Amino acid sequence: MLLDVRHLHKAFGGNQAVNDVSFSLHAGELLALIGPNGAGKSTTFNLVNGQLAPDSGHITLDGVSLLGLQPHELWRLGVSRTFQIAQTFGSLTVVENVQMALLSADGQSLSPWRRATHYRRNDALALLAQVHLHEQANRPCSALAYGDVKRLELAMALANEPRVLLMDEPTAGMAPDERHALMDLTRRLVTQRGVAVLFTEHSMDVVFGHADRVLVMARGALIAQGTPAQVQADAHVQAVYFGSGKTFGGSHTSQASEEASRHPMTGLTTSQPSTTGDPS
Numbered sequence: 695m696l697l698d699v700r701h702l703h704k705a706f707g708g709n710q711a712v713n714d715v716s717f718s719l720h721a722g723e724l725l726a727l728i729g730p731n732g733a734g735k736s737t738t739f740n741l742v743n744g745q746l747a748p749d750s751g752h753i754t755l756d757g758v759s760l761l762g763l764q765p766h767e768l769w770r771l772g773v774s775r776t777f778q779i780a781q782t783f784g785s786l787t788v789v790e791n792v793q794m795a796l797l798s799a800d801g802q803s804l805s806p807w808r809r810a811t812h813y814r815r816n817d818a819l820a821l822l823a824q825v826h827l828h829e830q831a832n833r834p835c836s837a838l839a840y841g842d843v844k845r846l847e848l849a850m851a852l853a854n855e856p857r858v859l860l861m862d863e864p865t866a867g868m869a870p871d872e873r874h875a876l877m878d879l880t881r882r883l884v885t886q887r888g889v890a891v892l893f894t895e896h897s898m899d900v901v902f903g904h905a906d907r908v909l910v911m912a913r914g915a916l917i918a919q920g921t922p923a924q925v926q927a928d929a930h931v932q933a934v935y936f937g938s939g940k941t942f943g944g945s946h947t948s949q950a951s952e953e954a955s956r957h958p959m960t961g962l963t964t965s966q967p968s969t970t971g972d973p974s
């Protein structure tokens with residue numbers, strides 16, 4: 695077991711967004727976290743990667759507590775994350791975005807006015823090739839289609855050779871073919887490098903077609919977990935999805951993105967910080 699989460703609680707005012715959530719994630723495992731809008735999935739991610747502090751509970755990586763560590767400290771330990779609303783630097787080129795992530799992974803400080811143009815460029819191009827974006831390397835990031843921004847974000851998340859990769863709605867805004875291609879790519883990372891991946895996803899064909907195991911949240915609590923087949927057959931899960939009139943197929947993003955001046959994982963800033971917007 696690589697990542698272990700025990701009895702996590704997080705409330706916003708009177709709203710128990712995460713209520714006694716426990717799960718573990720193994721090296722070489724692709725674990726899906728699903729649930730209706732507002733179930734607490736992104737909040738769980740924010741707790742695991744240090745953006746939020748839990749009210750109570752424990753999170754350990756290889757037996758070492760992660761509580762109290764900041765996102766960039768976790769990133770140095772090999773916990774990478776991609777976001778429901780992709781976080782990239784729109785003012786930089788595609789390859790420079792990856793170079794920035796490499797700089798951070800190497801512990802290099804970066805002045806706000808310095809660009810990463812020459813830093814480990816070939817390594818950055820190799821990371822882009824992995825996500826099939828190398829042909830767009832020199833385009834401004836702001837010119838990319840949304841699905842391509844999501845793949846760029848993945849390349850950036852790989853810059854620190856993560857042991858744990860948290861992906862919040864990695865395929866949102868992508869066409870069905872692109873979704874499966876991205877998940878096939880993720881699967882290769884899992885098998886070839888032994889990366890442990892936790893991802894949230896609203897597209898059920900992606901979840902049931904790619905995950906090894908599925909966790910189901912509703913109203914802050916974990917209501918089921920098991921193989922895709924077990925979870926699909928679970929009466930409680932069916933009631934939560936079908937009883938509410940929501941289908942398994944819907945894709946939706948609801949969170950507003952904050953205009954971050956600092957990349958949330960790498961901690962880097964650029965002269966003209968920019969986050970890519972919600973496609974809808």
Ligand SMILES: Nc1ncnc2c1ncn2[C@@H]1O[C@H](COP(=O)(O)OP(=O)(O)OP(=O)(O)O)[C@@H](O)[C@H]1O
Nearest residue numbers: 706709711730731732733734735736737738947948
């Ligand atoms: N920063 C915050 N302040 C107050 N309430 C919040 C905050 N973040 C999340 N919430 C609330 O916590 C609950 C869980 O939200 P969360 O974003 O974790 O859900 P989610 O499962 O990721 O939903 P979605 O599928 O829409 O992305 C919701 O009721 C949400 O309104």
Ligand SMILES: [Mg+2]
Nearest residue numbers: 735736737778
């Ligand atoms: Mg969410």
